[in-house]
Amino acid sequence: MKRITLATALIIALSGCQTAYYSAMEKVGIHKREILVDRVEATKESQEESQQEFQSALERLSTLINFDGGELQSAYEQLNSDYESSLASAEEVSVNINKVEDVAQALFDEWQDELAQYSSANLKRESEKKLTQTQRQFDRLLRSMRSSEQKMQPVLASLKDNVLYLKHNLNAQAIVAIRGEFKSLQTDIKSLIDDMNRSIADSNKFIEQMNASK
Known part of the structure; x- marks a missing residue:
């Protein structure tokens, strides 16, 4: 129970920080809509x-499986560096997607609350229609982002397996074993990159839609 309480308190505190941030940004003329577009752009760039x-x-x-003599320790260090860079970039993508989702939720909550302030039924109806449309567009984008995000994890796991195996088996047999795993990993990375391309295209489309409806 204590653990749940602490976790809940942390979530509330973080939420409060974001609320204060959005409020401060609005005071200098930067609204949630603009923050959302900026964060979608940042996520696209991180992807x-x-x-x-x-x-x-x-x-x-690919170079490693065609290894033909030389220092395997150096090859391991280079591959490990590539893995660490891939891991860091994947984590940045996840952080950015979470930020996108957070500001979108804040925007839609505010938009929904402000519908009650309309005195004109026609304007209220039009705003409500626009809200529903924007939410649908965003939901499609978020599903696309999360789909590519999920595909990163098995690729990272496979890369880590190869790095660990090479670390503890710096010999020709290790190269043979890694060669056997390469085709599957190659397919997974190609699929991931294709998925990211779709997500990036969806981001561009969403940004265009948001800018067009200013």
């Missing part, structure tokens, strides 16, 4: 960076 990191790791593995 593009993550694509590059995963592609780099795949290319490193």
Whole structure:
């Protein structure tokens, strides 16, 4: 019970921090709608960076499975560096998606609450219609973002397996074993990059829709 209480308190505290942040930004003329667009843009950019990191790791593995003599310790260190970079970029993507979801929820809650302030039934109806449309557009975007986010985890796990195996088996047999796993990982990374491309395209579309409806 104590653990649940502490977790709940932390969530409330973080929520309060975000609320204060949005309030402070509004005082200088930056509203939740603009913050949402900026955060979608930031998420898109982090996905593009993550694509590059995963592609780099795949290319490193491709070079490794064709290893023909030399220092395997150096090859391990390079692959481990690629894995760490991929992990860091994936974590940044997740953080950015969470930020997008947070500000979107705050925007939609505020929008819903303010519907009650209309005196004009026609304007209220139009605003409510626009809210529903924007929520649907955002829900599609969020599903796309979360889908690509989920696909990163098995790829990271596979990369880590290869790094660990090479770390403890710096010999030709390790290369043979990694070579056997390469095709599957190659397919997974290609699928991930394709999924990210769809998410990036959805982000661009959402940003255009938000800017067009200002």
